Amino acid sequence: MEITESTVQQLQEKLVQLQQEIQKVIIGQEPIVAEILVALLAGGHCLLEGVPGLAKTLMVRTLSQALDLSFRRIQFTPDLMPTDIIGTEILEEDHATGRRFFKFNRGPLFANIILADEINRTPPKTQSALLEAMQEFEITYGGQTYVLDRPFFILATQNPIEQAGTYPLPEAQLDRFLLYVKIGYPNAEAETAILNSTTGNKQVKVTPVLGAVDIQQLQQLVREVSINEDLVQYVATLIRSTRPDTSTVPYVKEWVRWGAGPRAGQALILTAKARALLKGRYAVVMEDIRAMAYPVLRHRVLMNFRAEAEHITADHVTEVLLSS
Template identity: 80%
Template sequence: MALEITASAVTQLQEKLSRLKGEIQKVIVGQDNILDEILVALLAGGHCLLEGVPGLAKTLMVRTLSQALHLNFRRIQFTPDLMPTDIIGTEILEEDHVTGKRFFKFNKGPLFSNIVLADEINRTPPKTQSALLEAMQEFEITYGGQTYPLDRPFFILATQNPIEQAGTYPLPEAQLDRFLLYIRIGYPTAQEEADILRNTTGTKKPKVEPVVNGEDILQLQGLVREVTINDDLIQYVAELIRATRPDTSTVSYVKEWVRWGAGPRAGQALILTAKARALFKGRYAVTMDDIKAMAYPVLRHRVLLNFKAEAERISTDDVTRELLQAVARVKGLI
């Protein structure tokens, strides 16, 4: 009976997911893989870092997602003068008009929302960036010795511009690791660009309807963890993550180009997002394709290259591609 209820619930929720993506695509042309990765992160209960040059609709994509969800949304424009209290909140002095007594009341900041767009996160100093750490990892905020839980679901999507680095503060590795996925947004195809010009320069404005609520998201996040993955794939993920570390890797490519490898959190992220992708695709078991697809956004910010790799324009995606093949070869999967 429980299986029947679960199967019925999954079917209904998956239909809502398809409608959710359809609502977003009323505004966003193309970027199918990017939308899939964002929705996978939402299902897995993690946060996303979106990187792309200006004009690729990063902010519009997040705003459209928020419009298609029955959830609270706040946008924070990160600037060099932004303070931690500007995002987490601060205490204000109030007076009880009946007794005349004064007291401090915590005034919640924009982080107390279901979906938070941290726009141009690398333009604010480390002190303000670090204010996000507790919220991202613990889903709570501590101020004045008191802890305030955040509403669930809680989803941070941060953006950054990779080409204009003047006056920026690169995110430290410890904070990068808190992002479940690091998603790179590229230029649209020729046909997609023509469609964008056609759709955005006229009078017609598409209306996005909210189709998924917070309870649906929490149910989906619970179902993600029930998706099965066999022991062989778990072992493959473990060996893949260990192979990213130069001191323990047997892959010469890694020893030549990598300075630091990924930690255990990368393996957890890869399995969890592979499960989310399987559910998103209508399956209840993880396949090798799920792991291969999610390995790139999971490892992109968790594998640190050396100076030689940067000089030779070797990217973390190149390393991930080589690792996927090398480990699969050793396991006899190719």
């Protein structure tokens, strides 16, 4: 897919329009929206965590409205089965010949944007059904492989405070998410604006800005954003410093059980490139790497039991590493 200079200019303008369309509905969460868009541009998936009522679902639905893409929402529950999201074979009959045959009936996973709502409420058997789709962008059923449409973007949500009847995501599946985004409460000004905009008769219409081809071109463009060799070396050093056996930082050796793998370095460089493009730049700067380090490492650095008891998180480790 060849991208001309005029196409690049048009795509940049559309990116600005996309953020404006989302901000019509989502108030005061600009950094969160930016991180979701970074995951989309980098071609990865995103895990959103926040207490109920912070517009996680509304955020994903608004994004799907601003993109001219197919959208499906899957509500994860304890009784959800893998076939409920992948699809299943049904027996059909050819009325002309009377011959019976099995036909694969596609599940909700066959869409461009998937909202996996409360993903930690479903058992590991169903959670693992997402793994192949997230990593390989295809689904295997009955010995046959079905390729998913591109772009394919999974946005999963989970609730951090209601742990009864939940199944924590396995580390292998957490690693499949490019970013782990935590949503906090809005500030006082934003909360007042939310109350004013959502309790009246005014209806906000979101206009689609980008289509499937536009997204694929942007994802290609992200990989063409330049990054200095010194910054690549910095990322490699940062990732290696999260591992207790190779780190020279005492804080890591004291509190970390497992450090981040090579996939974290790939994710950090890709998301830094995507953030640079979102900011209108075609080269990565240190600010991009420092900003994306938190959502990239948050779910890839595993703390030991003492750290969990002392409420020391992966974000604390990232902060120490970036400062040193």
